[in-house]
Amino acid sequence: MRIMQLDVNSIDFEPTEPEIKVHESTEKKKVSVKNALVLFTSIEKNDTEALASKAVKDAVEFAGKNKMTTIVLYPYAHLSSNLEEPQRSMNLYQYMVKEAQKSKLKIIAAPFGWTKALSLDIKGHPLAELSRNYSATAKVEKVQKGARKLDTSIVKKSDFAGLPETDHRIIGERLNLFSFQEVSPGMVYWHPNGNILLKELMSYIRQMNSDYGYEEIATPAFANIVLWHVSGHIDHYRENMYVINTDNDELALKPMNCPSTMLVYKSRKWSYRDMPIRFSDFDKLYRNEISGALSGLFRVRELTQDDAHVFVATDEQAEQELISILEMVKKLYGKFNLEYKAKLSTMPDSHLGDEKLWEKATNALKTALKKNGMEFEIKEKEGAFYGPKIDFDIKDSIGREWQCATIQLDYQLPQRFGLEYTGEDGKQHTPIVIHRVIYGSLERFIGVLTEHVQGKFPTWLAPVQVRVITISEHANKYAEGVYKKIRKDGIRAELDISDKTLDYKIREAQNQKIPYMLILGKKEVEGEKISVRSRSGKQKMGVTLDEFLSSIKSEISERKNEQLIT
Numbered sequence: 001m002r003i004m005q006l007d008v009n010s011i012d013f014e015p016t017e018p019e020i021k022v023h024e025s026t027e028k029k030k031v032s033v034k035n036a037l038v039l040f041t042s043i044e045k046n047d048t049e050a051l052a053s054k055a056v057k058d059a060v061e062f063a064g065k066n067k068m069t070t071i072v073l074y075p076y077a078h079l080s081s082n083l084e085e086p087q088r089s090m091n092l093y094q095y096m097v098k099e100a101q102k103s104k105l106k107i108i109a110a111p112f113g114w115t116k117a118l119s120l121d122i123k124g125h126p127l128a129e130l131s132r133n134y135s136a137t138a139k140v141e142k143v144q145k146g147a148r149k150l151d152t153s154i155v156k157k158s159d160f161a162g163l164p165e166t167d168h169r170i171i172g173e174r175l176n177l178f179s180f181q182e183v184s185p186g187m188v189y190w191h192p193n194g195n196i197l198l199k200e201l202m203s204y205i206r207q208m209n210s211d212y213g214y215e216e217i218a219t220p221a222f223a224n225i226v227l228w229h230v231s232g233h234i235d236h237y238r239e240n241m242y243v244i245n246t247d248n249d250e251l252a253l254k255p256m257n258c259p260s261t262m263l264v265y266k267s268r269k270w271s272y273r274d275m276p277i278r279f280s281d282f283d284k285l286y287r288n289e290i291s292g293a294l295s296g297l298f299r300v301r302e303l304t305q306d307d308a309h310v311f312v313a314t315d316e317q318a319e320q321e322l323i324s325i326l327e328m329v330k331k332l333y334g335k336f337n338l339e340y341k342a343k344l345s346t347m348p349d350s351h352l353g354d355e356k357l358w359e360k361a362t363n364a365l366k367t368a369l370k371k372n373g374m375e376f377e378i379k380e381k382e383g384a385f386y387g388p389k390i391d392f393d394i395k396d397s398i399g400r401e402w403q404c405a406t407i408q409l410d411y412q413l414p415q416r417f418g419l420e421y422t423g424e425d426g427k428q429h430t431p432i433v434i435h436r437v438i439y440g441s442l443e444r445f446i447g448v449l450t451e452h453v454q455g456k457f458p459t460w461l462a463p464v465q466v467r468v469i470t471i472s473e474h475a476n477k478y479a480e481g482v483y484k485k486i487r488k489d490g491i492r493a494e495l496d497i498s499d500k501t502l503d504y505k506i507r508e509a510q511n512q513k514i515p516y517m518l519i520l521g522k523k524e525v526e527g528e529k530i531s532v533r534s535r536s537g538k539q540k541m542g543v544t545l546d547e548f549l550s551s552i553k554s555e556i557s558e559r560k561n562e563q564l565i566t
Ligand SMILES: [Zn+2]
Pocket: 256, 257, 258, 309, 435, 436
């Protein structure tokens, strides 16, 4: 982007006729402005909104410093031989105008795509004429100059020294669940143990989703920026989005699944008989959280949600769905004995759509909460920009509350995406959509749960469920047989036939919070039995392997919280 910036006593322009097919509508009227900063602007190929914002910001700052009150934006193609094609150029120009209008200055914009009569009276001071060049390539060069070989200084884990013992980051390190690496700030490296938690939690909600009639979809991480213009995210959520410039386009990494789910809905025709339609997904999402807000698993930049969108035809259907979603929340949080608080967030200042629909949606959420006998408090003006929401907050080990489940009722996005279904009357109608997550961010949920149980996950979640331990080497062969058999039955087991003392082996398994130890010595080998020791220290001798297996398998498949064998 090239800009010629002029400090003028006066500028007069008058649109005479459209110069190109792509042009803004305007009146053929003379505009006269006194004492203004004029920006003659050529938009070049690969220019981005980020560059445009920067150009506007610089001009506004310059005007502020020099006590100027008016900026005139003026499309001017003659500063560059590398011009952007007209449509995109006009879009970016209009974006600049909008950005400039956010300042307190008076903004005048000459129309794009017109031949104009022009006269200028430029001031005589040294900074009255400045030329500025904004280019997207500067950053790329800097990266290319960087290291090509792995520099050991970048392979650095985040340091959690000094955190309390109860913090999920300390427990996570001890149980080898995950790490944070400095090359990916705010993003989780899941180790095998932590990845088991992620997978088991997903499989639990997947089963619940299927019971409640949800179908799972998956959509791309990237989408052209136009999608986010339609959804309104660019206007309301841009500061949290990662926008990526390619040769021809601007792409954004998805911070939410809603827009792409709208596209899946839109890809076929629906009838009122198909409703409600329930789409779930587990795609990774990307949100540019400021680094000061990052906090272990509680707030990350790359996250996984148990997201879902339910499309309904009528308000009655919406209410029914809200009631069953709240029922899912109760079941799921009950499973983990988690205490939660419901909060109803109302219309924010920056919102889409008319206030009557907002009121209707807010009331529907209230009714569903009341019908579920759930107490709630009101958070004024904290709804999403497209609809009111119910949030469920859970406490961490030091009493901070973290928002986990969220349910939003939305009349706006379906309208913006032109979604339709054929009603009973044969006519086309717009559905209502309910956005919902129950765990919320799986990362955050695992953080909260880890602190809640202090690493003692119920058996169905525990990364290692059983450790087979020998008292002496006489039992090694028998132990290997037991270990193989329980692994074959799908139990996550480990074998410890090292020559460490029994006490040491038990202590190690306890530190790892492994639910069961099978302790095998001479007596067990001879009687073809096992001794079972739970992590709470209770021991049961003379158990047959089949008894143990049938008991642990039902504990796991029923996702029991308490240990069955104690
Ligand atoms: Zn959504």
